[in-house]
Ligand SMILES: Nc1nc2c(ncn2[C@@H]2O[C@H](COP(=O)(O)OP(=O)(O)OP(=O)(O)O)[C@@H](O)[C@H]2O)c(=O)[nH]1
């Protein structure tokens with residue numbers, strides 16, 4: 085609590101002859117009737133302002149008192165771990181109409197998510213066309229720095245080469261759109277270390293990007309320093325946005341070529357040999373290219389859950405969660421997980437009720453975009469250690485999501501070997517259950533070694549894009565957070 089002092093009210097009727105302030109405020113003895121009327125009017129206005137300030141202070145105090153009873157939930161984890169996707173699942177559960185209203189506005193992200201991998205495939209194909217000239221460059225472009233280069237035979241035949249050249253030509257209009265879509269999404273802000281082709285947004289991007297007016301809403305973009313820089317309601321977009329409509333038109337014209345490229349034997353071979361690696365969202369949208377590129381496309385909820393856009397700073401989402409017949413306000417903080425974003429988390433630590441830490445277990449064969457020498461699972465473990473041992477967070481309820489279980493299963497089925505990337509994995513079976521147990525044991529060990537306050541760690545194996553499974557996991561997490569919440573309320 086802070087104590088404040090304000091000047092005494094000008095309406096004061098105290099007449100202490102010895103008080104210099106009272107003497108100053110007293111009307112002059114020669115005051116005319118007109119002057120008196122003016123003075124009284126001024127005093128009445130000043131009183132009105134004064135009363136309003138008093139009311140605001142009272143309301144602020146009430147809000148502060150009430151917000152101390154709110155649940156504050158932080159979603160933490162490295163970039164691409166699934167925090168924003170989990171936030172969408174919370175939104176679906178506790179404020180479903182708002183996600184429904186946003187459907188059209190996600191087109192720009194999804195179009196970017198589809199245009200970018202098509203161009204990436206073309207880049208990799210280009211590099212292989214020059215394979216004989218410069219094999220090394222092609223290998224590093226296709227794989228990033230992390231995988232050993234299995235040999236690939238060149239194009240199957242001259243006619244296949246010819247076919248690819250035609251596809252490349254037909255798909256070239258997408259090139260001009262990529263930059264415009266990225267510019268639209270990140271509002272012209274370039275973030276260093278965001279990786280090739282990444283775009284960052286802060287929440288409320290739909291409205292900022294399209295210059296829409298805002299109504300009242302329950303979402304705030306929170307800047308790195310200040311807590312609220314913006315309050316707005318995510319709104320559905322007008323249909324008339326030119327860039328989005330242009331992209332829709334170009335995509336619908338290129339649809340068959342894009343589908344042909346995606347199914348091309350050369351592309352299949354590059355994927356099988358892992359010389360071409362695409363992220364899970366790119367594969368999802370390319371597998372749905374027919375639907376997504378059709379005229380009049382409106383994203384489904386599943387599409388929105390698969391859409392990828394990096395979070396910048398911290399976004400606060402507010403919703404009510406019922407508890408024994410009353411509503412408790414939850415503040416969910418969705419943070420940017422890239423290394424350059426992590427310093428923005430700290431101001432939210434001191435009053436956090438709970439943390440959900442997301443660690444993507446599928447990422448054993450991936451490296452950080454911000455630091456290509458660091459394995460992603462290793463980064464998750466290091467980050468988890470920092471979170472477990474942070475003094476400001478020691479009272480927070482702790483939940484761990486071992487996420488992207490579906491992607492892990494699919495990778496292992498394709499024959500990707502864990503021990504090739506995590507040498508300590510040794511000769512354990514290359515199967516999902518064994519891999520999950522291995523990673524789970526490592527996270528549990530980090531927790532045990534950094535658990536001064538003896539708090540419990542609640543662990544779930546998740547695929548946060550799976551809405552049905554997430555509904556029951558979120559209910560379970562909500563109940564365990566509320567159990568701790570009620571216990572601590574009883575102690576106050
Ligand atoms: N298949 C699958 N995709 C997932 C899963 N979790 C997240 N994704 C996808 O992975 C991508 C990244 O997820 P985000 O939720 O944007 O990641 P984030 O943690 O918010 O990342 P930053 O904002 O950069 O910190 C999105 O395209 C998601 O749809 C999962 O369990 N399974």
Ligand SMILES: [Mg+2]
Nearest residue numbers: 167168394395
């Ligand atoms: Mg995010």
